[in-house]
Amino acid sequence: MHAWLCTQPTGVEALAWTEQPTPEPGPGEVRIAIEAASLNFPDLLIVQNKYQMKPPLPFVPGSEYAGTVEAIGKGVKHLQPGQRVACLTGTGGFATHAIAPAKLCMPLPAGFPAVDAAAFIMIYATSYHALVDRAQLKAGETVLVLGAAGGVGTAAIQIAKAMGARVIAAASTEAKCNLCRSIGADEVINYGDGTQNLREAIKSLTGGKGPDVIYDPVGGDFAEPAFRSIAWRGRYLVVGFASGPIPALPLNLALLKGASIVGVFWGDFAKREPEANAAMMGTLAQWYGQGKVKPVIDRTMPMADLHAAYAHMGSRGVMGKLVMVN
Numbered sequence: 001m002h003a004w005l006c007t008q009p010t011g012v013e014a015l016a017w018t019e020q021p022t023p024e025p026g027p028g029e030v031r032i033a034i035e036a037a038s039l040n041f042p043d044l045l046i047v048q049n050k051y052q053m054k055p056p057l058p059f060v061p062g063s064e065y066a067g068t069v070e071a072i073g074k075g076v077k078h079l080q081p082g083q084r085v086a087c088l089t090g091t092g093g094f095a096t097h098a099i100a101p102a103k104l105c106m107p108l109p110a111g112f113p114a115v116d117a118a119a120f121i122m123i124y125a126t127s128y129h130a131l132v133d134r135a136q137l138k139a140g141e142t143v144l145v146l147g148a149a150g151g152v153g154t155a156a157i158q159i160a161k162a163m164g165a166r167v168i169a170a171a172s173t174e175a176k177c178n179l180c181r182s183i184g185a186d187e188v189i190n191y192g193d194g195t196q197n198l199r200e201a202i203k204s205l206t207g208g209k210g211p212d213v214i215y216d217p218v219g220g221d222f223a224e225p226a227f228r229s230i231a232w233r234g235r236y237l238v239v240g241f242a243s244g245p246i247p248a249l250p251l252n253l254a255l256l257k258g259a260s261i262v263g264v265f266w267g268d269f270a271k272r273e274p275e276a277n278a279a280m281m282g283t284l285a286q287w288y289g290q291g292k293v294k295p296v297i298d299r300t301m302p303m304a305d306l307h308a309a310y311a312h313m314g315s316r317g318v319m320g321k322l323v324m325v326n
């Protein structure tokens with residue numbers, strides 16, 4: 001097998017494409033021949049030692065991937081060699097093969113291509129957990145999605161539309177805004193000019209009332225103006241800080257709007273509430289089959305081009321998901 005190996009987490013340049021002995025799965029594990037692996041934001045951080053999880057060295061990055069089960073370890077009952085699966089294991093995906101805990105593998109229904117499957121779990125699980133479970137979004141409500149052309153943002157647009165909400169998508173370029181419109185956003189805001197434009201645009205698009213739910217994976221300078229615009233009884237979803245700085249919000253604003261600041265941590269939800277998470281993944285797989293959700297694929301690239309893929313993601317240029325293929 002071949003794998004991108006991180007021996008020093010000093011950045012993307014230190015990753016090397018290496019030949020490795022093909023491993024055998026231990027008890028409860030499976031070996032997967034990887035067809036596709038997508039880039040998620042943490043993949044960028046983990047190779048720079050900036051992510052909360054710090055795997056022992058050396059490690060193979062690549063949080064999420066899809067492929068075919070080649071071999072199963074002792075005690076694995078629900079998977080068979082030849083079965084196609086999607087996995088989110090945190091590391092191991094930027095390779096030709098990976099060993100994964102069987103319980104983290106989602107069997108794929110027929111007609112679920114590997115490229116879509118590798119780009120599915122993280123973004124849809126996060127956005128569904130955020131909008132449905134944490135925000136209790138209702139049909140007819142208005143949702144503002146920041147960073148709306150990114151991975152979790154595109155998923156949030158599709159899920160909110162599937163639930164009958166009105167979606168305002170905010171992103172930094174015209175091309176990103178056009179993409180958001182093409183996948184269902186009712187209105188768009190180009191916030192490439194800064195925060196002043198954002199507040200005015202939210203006000204005019206909501207008739208001064210403000211969005212009922214704000215989905216924020218960006219943080220930084222946009223959080224406070226967005227929160228100042230929220231509707232009475234609004235729910236502000238803290239999803240991530242892609243722009244870098246972690247914002248602070250004046251709590252009097254929450255009081256004045258009767259609004260909630262709601263944390264979203266899908267990874268821990270999946271660990272602490274595995275049954276609820278499994279039910280949610282079942283619904284999302286059904287929605288995929290019904291065409292209600294479909295990953296937006298920015299492009300696919302050969303697995304050997306990982307350095308270029310990281311550069312594209314680091315430049316804030318990706319729309320939807322970037323997927324490496326073997």
Ligand SMILES: NC(=O)c1ccc[n+]([C@@H]2O[C@H](COP(=O)([O-])OP(=O)(O)OC[C@H]3O[C@@H](n4cnc5c(N)ncnc54)[C@H](OP(=O)(O)O)[C@@H]3O)[C@@H](O)[C@H]2O)c1
Pocket residue numbers: 040041042122126147148149150151152153170171172173176217218238239240241242243244264265266267316318320
């Ligand atoms: N809480 C959870 O459970 C959970 C789960 C998954 C992901 N996340 C977090 O959600 C965030 C987004 O993840 P993602 O996979 O959607 O990432 P992504 O595809 O890279 O999208 C992030 C978006 O953030 C915006 N952005 C603003 N400033 C940026 C900057 N300096 N660098 C890069 N992007 C910037 C970009 O949109 P514009 O150019 O339009 O501003 C970009 O499209 C990350 O912080 C991630 O860790 C949280």
